Amino acid sequence: MVRYKKKNGSKAKYNTVCQGKDKKDGGGKGGRVSKKMRVAQRKKKKRVRILSNESKSMEEELQSKQKSKKERKRKEKNQRSVGKVGR
Incomplete structure (x- = not known):
């Protein structure tokens, strides 16, 4: 103690x-354990449970959205780097 x-x-x-x-x-x-940590754990568990209950199509949709976002970001980055070379 x-x-x-x-x-x-x-x-x-x-x-x-x-x-x-x-x-x-x-x-x-x-x-x-600090209260913050306990609350975080609880939220994490809830999140996982919600995800498992939802239909698979929702999950797939989310993934495709993320993928497109990543693609867009990559393209933008490439564009920027090309501009730098020209200077």
Whole structure:
């Protein structure tokens, strides 16, 4: 268990935060994960579930869109590089 200093002026008291042991104390209960990370994990799971429920045609459509976008970007890039050579 890690103890953190309470910030109240000169009287710096120590208060214990979590019962789960930290890495510094050689493990113990599973390390506490920050709330942001937990939320991110939840969202990730949801996203995967939604994708699996959707029809395959939607997925294919999305991929084709991405492909065309990549193609367009590549063409633009080529165009730019050609212009540089001429200077």
